Amino acid sequence: MSAKKEELRIGFYVCHCGHNIAAMVDCAVVARYVETLPGVALSRDYKYMCSDPGQELIQQDIREHRLNRVVVASCSPLLHEHTFRGAVEAGGLNPFYFHMVNIREHDSWVHTDRGEATEKAKALARAAIQRVAHHKALEIKKVEIHPDVLVVGGGIAGIHAAMTLANAGKKVYLVEREPSIGGHMAKFDKTFPTLDCAACILTPKMSEVGSHPNITLWTYSEVTKVDGFVGNYTVQVKRKARYVNEDLCTGCQDCISHCVFKEPKFADDFNEGLGKRKPIFIPFPQATPQAVLIDPEVCLNFKRNKNPDGSPVVGDKCKKTCVEACGEKHAIDFTQKDTLQEVKVGSIIVCTGFKTYDAGRSPAYGYGNYKNVYTALEVERLVNASGPTGGEVILREGKNADGSPKTPKSIGIIHCVGSRDKKTNLWCSRVCCMYSMKLAHLLREHTGAEMYNFYIDMRTPGKGYEEFYNKLLEEGTHFIRGRVGEVTDWAMTPEEEGRLVIRVEDTLAGVVRRIPVDMVVLATGLEPQADAGEVRRLFNMSCGGDGWFLERHPKLAPVSTFTDGVFLAGCCQGPKDIPDTVAQAGAAAAEALVLIDKGYIEQEPNTAHILEDECSGCKSCIPLCPYTAILFDEGRKKAYINEALCKGCGTCVGSCPSASIVQNLFDDQEIFSEIEGVLAYD
Ligand SMILES: Cc1cc2nc3c(=O)[nH]c(=O)nc-3n(C[C@H](O)[C@H](O)[C@H](O)COP(=O)(O)OP(=O)(O)OC[C@H]3O[C@@H](n4cnc5c(N)ncnc54)[C@H](O)[C@@H]3O)c2cc1C
Numbered sequence: 001m002s003a004k005k006e007e008l009r010i011g012f013y014v015c016h017c018g019h020n021i022a023a024m025v026d027c028a029v030v031a032r033y034v035e036t037l038p039g040v041a042l043s044r045d046y047k048y049m050c051s052d053p054g055q056e057l058i059q060q061d062i063r064e065h066r067l068n069r070v071v072v073a074s075c076s077p078l079l080h081e082h083t084f085r086g087a088v089e090a091g092g093l094n095p096f097y098f099h100m101v102n103i104r105e106h107d108s109w110v111h112t113d114r115g116e117a118t119e120k121a122k123a124l125a126r127a128a129i130q131r132v133a134h135h136k137a138l139e140i141k142k143v144e145i146h147p148d149v150l151v152v153g154g155g156i157a158g159i160h161a162a163m164t165l166a167n168a169g170k171k172v173y174l175v176e177r178e179p180s181i182g183g184h185m186a187k188f189d190k191t192f193p194t195l196d197c198a199a200c201i202l203t204p205k206m207s208e209v210g211s212h213p214n215i216t217l218w219t220y221s222e223v224t225k226v227d228g229f230v231g232n233y234t235v236q237v238k239r240k241a242r243y244v245n246e247d248l249c250t251g252c253q254d255c256i257s258h259c260v261f262k263e264p265k266f267a268d269d270f271n272e273g274l275g276k277r278k279p280i281f282i283p284f285p286q287a288t289p290q291a292v293l294i295d296p297e298v299c300l301n302f303k304r305n306k307n308p309d310g311s312p313v314v315g316d317k318c319k320k321t322c323v324e325a326c327g328e329k330h331a332i333d334f335t336q337k338d339t340l341q342e343v344k345v346g347s348i349i350v351c352t353g354f355k356t357y358d359a360g361r362s363p364a365y366g367y368g369n370y371k372n373v374y375t376a377l378e379v380e381r382l383v384n385a386s387g388p389t390g391g392e393v394i395l396r397e398g399k400n401a402d403g404s405p406k407t408p409k410s411i412g413i414i415h416c417v418g419s420r421d422k423k424t425n426l427w428c429s430r431v432c433c434m435y436s437m438k439l440a441h442l443l444r445e446h447t448g449a450e451m452y453n454f455y456i457d458m459r460t461p462g463k464g465y466e467e468f469y470n471k472l473l474e475e476g477t478h479f480i481r482g483r484v485g486e487v488t489d490w491a492m493t494p495e496e497e498g499r500l501v502i503r504v505e506d507t508l509a510g511v512v513r514r515i516p517v518d519m520v521v522l523a524t525g526l527e528p529q530a531d532a533g534e535v536r537r538l539f540n541m542s543c544g545g546d547g548w549f550l551e552r553h554p555k556l557a558p559v560s561t562f563t564d565g566v567f568l569a570g571c572c573q574g575p576k577d578i579p580d581t582v583a584q585a586g587a588a589a590a591e592a593l594v595l596i597d598k599g600y601i602e603q604e605p606n607t608a609h610i611l612e613d614e615c616s617g618c619k620s621c622i623p624l625c626p627y628t629a630i631l632f633d634e635g636r637k638k639a640y641i642n643e644a645l646c647k648g649c650g651t652c653v654g655s656c657p658s659a660s661i662v663q664n665l666f667d668d669q670e671i672f673s674e675i676e677g678v679l680a681y682d
Helices: 027-035 052-064 077-090 114-132 156-167 183-187 198-211 321-329 376-382 432-447 465-475 532-538 578-598 651-655 668-680
Strands: 010-015 040-046 069-074 098-102 141-144 149-152 172-175 215-218 221-229 232-239 302-306 312-314 339-345 347-350 354-356 373-375 410-417 450-455 478-481 484-488 500-506 511-517 519-524 526-528 566-568 600-603 608-610 630-633 638-641 661-663
Touching: 010 027, 010 052, 010 114, 027 040, 027 114, 040 052, 052 069, 052 077, 069 077, 069 114, 077 098, 098 114, 114 668, 149 156, 149 339, 156 172, 156 183, 156 198, 156 215, 156 578, 172 221, 172 232, 183 198, 183 376, 198 215, 221 532, 232 347, 347 578, 373 376, 376 432, 376 519, 410 432, 410 484, 410 500, 410 511, 432 450, 432 465, 432 519, 450 500, 478 500, 500 519, 566 578, 578 600, 608 638, 651 661
Parallel strands: 010 040, 010 069, 069 098, 149 172, 149 347, 172 215, 347 566, 373 519, 410 450, 410 519, 450 478
Antiparallel strands: 141 600, 221 232, 232 339, 302 312, 354 526, 484 500, 500 511, 608 661, 630 638
16 A cells, blocks of 8 residues: 655745845735645745744744745845755754745846736746655765864964964964965065054964964975865875975074075065075075075076976085084985875865065056166065165165165155056955055155155055054145056156156146156055966865955855865955954854864755666766766776765766766756746746
């Protein structure tokens, strides 16, 4: 005797979402229509279904009206599917007997005719009612979380995220590609708006990271491979050869002073090329780790040719005075090779930061053409006591009558270089107005120069930022509103002779001005890192059209990505200042902590599985899976799916030539009933 078929008792709820839906869809009419459909036990409209009373309504109805299916017509499932599934479960029903219809983004927000929008809502509701009848009870699986965390990028974001986790007792691997952590902040002398000394706040944090028992710090290293899934990632890290054993080096720097190169000769990247360094060097005085490294491209002990593995060939031309100077420590090791290390972690925080806009791309401003045109980062190093000039601001070109270096008497700072411009980048880089004013203050302090700031709009939305602007006005900095047309050395008056002239339309006064200055500073905007595309692929993240890494939801999940267990913090997600960066890094660390402390994650059961008898073993699904979730059993010649990796995207289901892959919540009956439902509506 066959089991008695369960009577369908569907509860339908249409949400007004304030005016978001109700202004364009007649919710009461939709509710009355759905009431007439087969299997519907009750149909209601309600102002805010996601509110507590809305959810309680569902729970109460399930109990009182013995509902065995629930449909809510409201906003995007991305926003509230979990909320309603929770309410359905709390009402005593399997949460997968629920279905959600999006009549906001798919209907009320995109239509202008109320009658037609209401008809569309009815058709979508009918489709959902027909579909939910075929829903099955599903079970959520639990996956254990490995408690260790990988933080990628050791700028202020990575440092703060790593410290937060380590202080909470979690083990952290911090991977930084430069020889020291610190990121951009390590290059600054002072930070806006408080003008506190950057090194004084950053250096203690850097050394804490370096000595924290819960942090394994790998500088001069890069992640090369990531396998696995949330809770269980296996990460391969390439540790580049420093030719100095970090554990043995004490940072005494005797090797540097004994190098056969008596004077620094090679461009120093940390100082933006304004200073020189030797082949053996430490990036900056506060570097963490305090360990030197050797640049094999210029060190005399290496030959220019390479071994088959890409490592430089060690020669014998140099006297190796550095080795002698290192003495008993034996830290210098010319035979060191790049190594690969593998770690297992449960979650990952990506903090890879930004690069600044290449000023050479805006030739009208003369960078690279006129020596006294500088980028803001160069000026950060110039005004820095530990910079190449010890904090003295002297011009690259021009000398005083006695031959001594020249100090600028007037300086122009051009805002928005590579920002807010259709020809370069559309976005506002958020920090340039503030750092331009900081540099105006510092340059004036160091030189006594007359300061001119050329801006399009002054953007100072931050705590103490508007006050900082007022302070600059009081100091006598000139602010000229208008996008600069060009920087030229073509003099029209004796006053302009031998100087740079900034030509700008002053849009407040309505005149074109020519301002002669001795030095020009370009406030270059912030851009995604050059390798953001590769990093995105490595960690399976998404990028927005502008190239910044994309958060899962700008308001509700601003530090999560579309890959579970991978979080974002700092400027890799978009331009921001240090306070916002630190706040975001704390939030990302907290999200990782939530995962770790719970110990497991619940996995959506909307995964695909293979009907083994039907699988022909053609393997066509394997390369199509974006999550590498499909594997092949060579013994049985059948494909199989690792459910922990499957994200339920459905690519394999649609592509399988023998229709042997099915997906929970998206089986043929469910989908065809939904299509029939929408088409049957007239
Ligand atoms: C000229 C200038 C002045 C500024 N002044 C101020 C100021 O005074 N006050 C303020 O609040 N903000 C200021 N800012 C903004 C500030 O620089 C940022 O808010 C801050 O640096 C963001 O930190 P971050 O860690 O996100 O990025 P970053 O500082 O860029 O650090 C990212 C780190 O990740 C590393 N990395 C990148 N890719 C990889 C990879 N694939 N693997 C491993 N490591 C990687 C980088 O080497 C770097 O160490 C200024 C910005 C500029 C350009």
